[in-house]
Amino acid sequence: MKKLKQELKQEAKIFVPDIKLEVLESVGIRENAREKKKRSYARILVPVLAVFLLVLTIPLFFTEVNAKETLVTLNINPAFLIKVEDDKVQSVDALNDEAVLVLYDEELNDDLVETIKQLVAKAKDLGYKNKPTITAYNNNKKIENKMNKHLQEKLQNCEISFDEKISSKERLYQRQKREGLDLKNLKLEDVIKKDNDYNQQNLENLRAILNQYEQEISNLNYMEEANNLNGAINQFMLDMDQAINENNETEILRRFKNFNNNVMCFGNPQYNKDEIVAYYNENKEQIKNYMYFVEEETNNYMHNMRRQIVEYLQKENYEVVDLGEIVYLPEDVTEVLPPIEEYIDIDFNKAFIDQLIANISRRMRVVENRGHIFNHELFFIEEQYNILNNYLQEHETYLTDENVSLFLAEYELFINKYRR
Amino acid sequence: MFDELKLKRSMEKLQQGNDGAFEYIYDATHRLVYYQIYSILKSHQEAENIMQDVYIKVYKNIDKYTNDNPRAWIVAIARNEAINRYHKNKREVFMDEEELDLFIEKDEKTPLINLAVKILDEEEFLLVAYSILEDKSRREVAKILNLSPSGVTYKLNLALEKLKKEVA
Numbered sequence: 001m002k003k004l005k006q007e008l009k010q011e012a013k014i015f016v017p018d019i020k021l022e023v024l025e026s027v028g029i030r031e032n033a034r035e036k037k038k039r040s041y042a043r044i045l046v047p048v049l050a051v052f053l054l055v056l057t058i059p060l061f062f063t064e065v066n067a068k069e070t071l072v073t074l075n076i077n078p079a080f081l082i083k084v085e086d087d088k089v090q091s092v093d094a095l096n097d098e099a100v101l102v103l104y105d106e107e108l109n110d111d112l113v114e115t116i117k118q119l120v121a122k123a124k125d126l127g128y129k130n131k132p133t134i135t136a137y138n139n140n141k142k143i144e145n146k147m148n149k150h151l152q153e154k155l156q157n158c159e160i161s162f163d164e165k166i167s168s169k170e171r172l173y174q175r176q177k178r179e180g181l182d183l184k185n186l187k188l189e190d191v192i193k194k195d196n197d198y199n200q201q202n203l204e205n206l207r208a209i210l211n212q213y214e215q216e217i218s219n220l221n222y223m224e225e226a227n228n229l230n231g232a233i234n235q236f237m238l239d240m241d242q243a244i245n246e247n248n249e250t251e252i253l254r255r256f257k258n259f260n261n262n263v264m265c266f267g268n269p270q271y272n273k274d275e276i277v278a279y280y281n282e283n284k285e286q287i288k289n290y291m292y293f294v295e296e297e298t299n300n301y302m303h304n305m306r307r308q309i310v311e312y313l314q315k316e317n318y319e320v321v322d323l324g325e326i327v328y329l330p331e332d333v334t335e336v337l338p339p340i341e342e343y344i345d346i347d348f349n350k351a352f353i354d355q356l357i358a359n360i361s362r363r364m365r366v367v368e369n370r371g372h373i374f375n376h377e378l379f380f381i382e383e384q385y386n387i388l389n390n391y392l393q394e395h396e397t398y399l400t401d402e403n404v405s406l407f408l409a410e411y412e413l414f415i416n417k418y419r420r
Numbered sequence: 421m422f423d424e425l426k427l428k429r430s431m432e433k434l435q436q437g438n439d440g441a442f443e444y445i446y447d448a449t450h451r452l453v454y455y456q457i458y459s460i461l462k463s464h465q466e467a468e469n470i471m472q473d474v475y476i477k478v479y480k481n482i483d484k485y486t487n488d489n490p491r492a493w494i495v496a497i498a499r500n501e502a503i504n505r506y507h508k509n510k511r512e513v514f515m516d517e518e519e520l521d522l523f524i525e526k527d528e529k530t531p532l533i534n535l536a537v538k539i540l541d542e543e544e545f546l547l548v549a550y551s552i553l554e555d556k557s558r559r560e561v562a563k564i565l566n567l568s569p570s571g572v573t574y575k576l577n578l579a580l581e582k583l584k585k586e587v588a
Contacts, residue, residue, distance in 0.1 A: 008533065019468060026475070
């Protein structure tokens with residue numbers, strides 16, 4: 001086994017590729033490595049060419065750059081780029097996701113001061129409390145200063161700061177490009193909408209759902225107890241296997257007696273080594289299964305609980321953002337819930353019912369093979385059946401399911417035979 | 421090695437807009453992410469593509485990270501992405517020959533891991549990958565895979581036995 005592990009570790013060294021550079025590039029954190037390399041070649045050539053081109057194109061700059069076009073940036077955390085021409089707003093672009101949210105459904109007019117006031121007010125409504133920062137930029141310094149002064153005068157009552165310096169128009173566009181914002185294609189659904197509507201009552205309702213499930217889970221105390229004892233079961237099997245291999249009679253008797261008394265009761269068999277070994281080997285699978293179904297059962301309850309919470313939130317018109325299989329809940333709600341990872345592509349009802357049936361059937365088969373039932377088994381089977389029955393009453397459509405109807409008939413016969 | 425606390429702090433920093441933290445997040449998780457994707461898609465080419473998508477998603481959705489278990493969160497996104505790709509994979513995938521050679525060559529160098537992917541189910545493979553290949557503690561693996569530590573020990577032993585039997 002040690003050799004196998006070592007060989008696996010050796011292979012692992014080359015198995016996983018490192019694509020850090022590509023990943024960092026794709027999220028815009030690091031510039032393209034190839035471009036970087038290219039640029040190092042061009043380090044000497046480019047300035048020379050640039051000076052040459054500049055000399056040639058100076059006249060073009062003066063004619064092509066529209067001195068009247070002013071860019072105004074507004075940053076409240078949502079960040080906007082406002083293009084102004086002839087003192088009129090030509091366009092307002094979002095520079096981040098938050099700004100998309102602010103712009104959504106907003107009708108803006110062409111008055112710059114009004115537009116800024118409107119955006120600041122909407123952002124404030126959405127809960128952004130930062131002091132807005134505004135900078136006007138124009139290729140002509142005189143126009144730029146004039147615009148900044150004009151905005152400062154008009155907005156002096158709005159608690160706006162004017163101290164941010166933006167070096168160039170190009171830098172802004174690059175940032176927009178780097179952040180991959182394509183406003184036409186950006187879906188609002190991709191952005192979590194912060195909903196401030198949920199109140200104490202909503203949280204209490206959610207807590208009630210949570211408590212109800214927690215209650216049900218803890219009601220299965222037999223299972224929960226066993227769940228905690230998974231480690232003990234595992235250890236018991238390792239110890240027993242070792243004791244049997246070594247043919248250590250004292251150890252076999254001690255281990256089994258201890259396990260039978262403290263963990264999982266097999267009734268009261270004769271403490272005779274050969275019988276115990278035979279009994280242990282015969283029931284080994286069952287002991288293993290015991291570990292699994294307990295975990296599965298609890299997980300089912302957890303899944304079901306989360307599904308109900310999501311349904312509840314959707315009914316109450318919360319924005320529950322669904323990102324494939326993972327559902328994100330509003331922040332305040334997650335405070336009272338365990339981490340939310342809801343798998344929504346499954347028919348949970350069916351999965352839950354099938355799971356219960358499988359658990360009960362497994363236990364029933366063991367009892368049938370043995371020919372008699374222990375109290376704890378009867379308790380377990382009836383408890384599980386009650387859960388199943390209640391669930392089926394609530395989801396009647398599953399009663400016609402072949403698997404379900406066959407099981408119910410089988411259970412009826414079983415319980416009549418073994419109930420005392 | 422990468423510690424849990426530093427990873428959590430990096431997630432918080434990224435949430436606050438410190439892009440520098442992203443590099444650490446990648447370093448601390450990319451191997452786990454790759455195993456998760458590979459266990460579903462069983463193709464290096466696909467896994468590399470998806471790994472990139474996963475981190476773009478992590479970066480873009482960092483504000484939505486609310487739980488206390490960053491590795492599990494990122495691995496869950498990876499699983500989700502891989503499953504989506506798996507369902508879409510009916511379409512043909514084109515690969516140039518040079519690229520294909522590279523991946524075949526890589527496959528030849530990792531026969532044991534390839535065998536593990538083939539004969540073990542997703543959970544068993546991840547148990548082997550995280551516990552043995554990445555030397556993570558049982559507790560860490562349990563947290564990522566949502567199992568109990570004793571369940572990890574037990575299932576890992578079963579998976580290794582299965583693998584050993586096949587190798588022999």
